[in-house]
Amino acid sequence: MTTITADTPQTTAADTGFIAIPEKPARLLATAGGLLTVISCFLSWTWTAAFPGDLTVYGYPGGLQWLVLVAGALTTLFGLASYGIKGLGWLTPAGADASIKLSALAAFATAWYTIISITVQLGGVVNLEPGGYVVAAVTLATALGALALPFRRPALEPADPDDGQWDTFKHNAGNVWATVKAAFTTRAASPARALPSWAEILLIAAVLAVTLGIFTYGITTPYQELFIGFLITAGFGFGALNKAGLVARFTNLTAKHRNVALVGAFAAAMAFPLTQTDDQYATLGVNILIFATVALGLNIVVGLTGLLDLGYVAFLGVGAYTAALVSGSPNSPFGVHLPFWAAILLGAVASMVFGVLIGAPTLRLRGDYLAIVTLGFGEIFRITMNNLDGVSGPDITNGPNGIANIPNVDLFGFDFGASHTIAGFTIGRFANYFLLLLLITLIVVMVFRRSAESRIGRAWVAIREDETAAEAMGINGFRVKLIAFALGATLAGLAGAVQAHVQYTVTPEQYQFANSTPPNSAFLLAAVVLGGMGTISGPLVGGALLYLIPNKLQFLGEYQLLVFGIALVILMRLRPEGLIPNRRNQLELHKDLEAPTVLGKAGA
Known part of the structure; x- marks a missing residue:
C-alpha cells in the first residue's frame, strides 16, 4: 500500500x-x-x-x-x-x-x-x-x-552548476x-x-x-x-x-465529547497516586503537575495572544513568596498565619498586581523588545528577593536562604502533610498534594477554556495573527494584551502558592530564566511550544515531558542538557507545530493540509 x-x-x-x-x-x-x-x-x-x-x-x-x-x-x-x-x-x-x-x-x-x-x-x-x-x-x-x-519519491531538482x-x-x-x-x-x-x-x-x-x-x-x-x-x-x-x-x-472523538474527555482525563490522573506505594514517584508527579499547570497559564500569553514573555517564572515566584510570608513560617517577619485558601488567593492577587504593573508600561512594545523587558523583570525579581535580607535591603525574604519551614496545608481539618487511608488505599503527603494540584489544574483548565472561547479569546487570537489588522477592526490591542498578561500572571501565582507549601522552602534560585532544573522561564516557554501553542492538552503534555526527561537523564551529568537540547532540536524539526497542535498553527506550518470548511474550527 x-x-x-x-x-x-x-x-x-x-x-x-x-x-x-x-x-x-x-x-x-x-x-x-x-x-x-x-x-x-x-x-x-x-x-x-x-x-x-x-x-x-x-x-x-x-x-x-x-x-x-x-x-x-x-x-x-x-x-x-x-x-x-x-x-x-x-x-x-x-x-x-x-x-x-x-x-x-x-x-x-x-x-x-x-x-x-x-x-x-x-x-x-x-x-x-x-x-x-x-x-x-x-x-x-x-x-x-x-x-x-x-513510497513515491519526490522529483528532485538538479543542483545549479554556479552554486x-x-x-x-x-x-x-x-x-x-x-x-x-x-x-x-x-x-x-x-x-x-x-x-x-x-x-x-x-x-x-x-x-x-x-x-x-x-x-x-x-x-x-x-x-x-x-x-x-x-x-x-x-x-x-x-x-x-x-x-x-x-x-x-x-x-x-475528544473534540466531539469534550466534557467527557476532560472528566475522564482528570479521573485517570486521580488514579495515579493510587498506583504508588511510596512518595518517591508521587513527589515527581506533584512537581510535574506544578510545571505543567504553570505552562498552561503561560499558554494564554504566548499561545493565544502571541506575546513572547521570558520572565514568566517571576510570577510563579511572586505567588510562592506571598503565600510563604503569610502562611505562618517562622522565617516570615510578618508573623501572620492565614488559612490556606486565603494564602493562595493572596498569592494569585499579588501576581496579578505585578502583572498589571509590569504590563501597563511595557505592552505597547512588540516582539523582541517585549521579550527583553520581560526577561529583565524576571532577573529584577530574583535579585530583589536576594537583596531583601536585612543587609542589602529590608529583612523580608531572608535573602538567599529563602523562607523555610512553611507549614503543611490544613484545609477544612484535612492535614495534607499526614498519611490517610481512604477505601483501603493509603494516601501519603505528596499524593495528597497531587490531588490538590489536580483541583488547581482543573481550575486553570476551565479558566483557559472559557477565556479562549469567549469574545476576549477571539480578540487574543486576532492580536496574535496580526495586531495592526486587529486594531483596525476596532480591537483595543493594549487592553486585550494587558488582560492576557494579568490573567496569565494570576494563574502562575495560584500555582506558586501551592508550590511553596509542597516544597516547604522558597528561595530566589528557584526562579531563574534558565538553569538545569525546571521550572524556569526557558523550560516553560519550551513546554508551550513543544506541546502545542494555543491548546489545553499541549502545554500539559509538553510540561510533563520537559520535567520528566531532565529528571531521568541526571545520570548523564554535564552532558544532560546537551543531549536534551539535541533531542528538542530534532523534535521541533520533525514536528514544528508541537505534539498536540492547534489546528490553525498546523495549517500555517503545513500548507499541504486541507483547510477546515468553517474558519472557527481552525483554532479548535
Missing part, C-alpha cells in the same frame, strides 16, 4: 523503497518479522542477572524485553492491516506503510540498544544468550523489510530530507465509521486508561537503561500511531 500526501505533488513514475526488495516479500518480511520479534522477547537475552531487568528467563519477558514486545506487536498489527484483513482496517485509517516503518524502527532501536548495553556493561558479546542474537537478527530483518516498502560548495551541500541535504520525509508520509485519514455515543465514550475511557499506564510506567522506571528504552519505544510508537491516523481519530 503506497501512502502519498499533497506535500509531494511532483513525483517520479516508479514507487520504490529505500532498499531494493520487491513489495510483496518486503511486506511479508516486515509482518512476519514483527511476529518473530514478539516471540524472541520470550527467550533469554543474557545469562546473568547483572544487567538490570533480569533478561535471563525463558518464557517470561522482563525489563526492556517488554518494550521490544510492544513494538513488535504494533508492527505485526500494522502489517496485517496492510493486507486488508477484515476487522483490522480501523487500525490504519491513514495507511499502514509509514506506521509499519516507524514501529519496526522502534523494535530495532530498542532491541539493539539493549544488546549493545549488555555487551558494553558486562564486557563482551559472550554475555549474550542465543535469544540476544535472535532478537538482534529478527529486528534488523524486520526493519529492512519495512524500509523496503514502497558554491556550501550551496550545493544545502541543496543535496534538502533533497535527502525531502526523500526521507516522503518515505514516512501518509495520506489524510479516511472518515471513521460512525459509532454509538456510548461506544465512543468507552473508547475514550480505554485510551485514557492506557495513557495513564504508559505515563505511570515511564515515571516509575527504576533504572536508566529502561527509561532510555522507554523514550525510544514511546517516541517511535507515537509516531507510528500518528502516521496510522489513530491520533487524529482520537482527537476528533
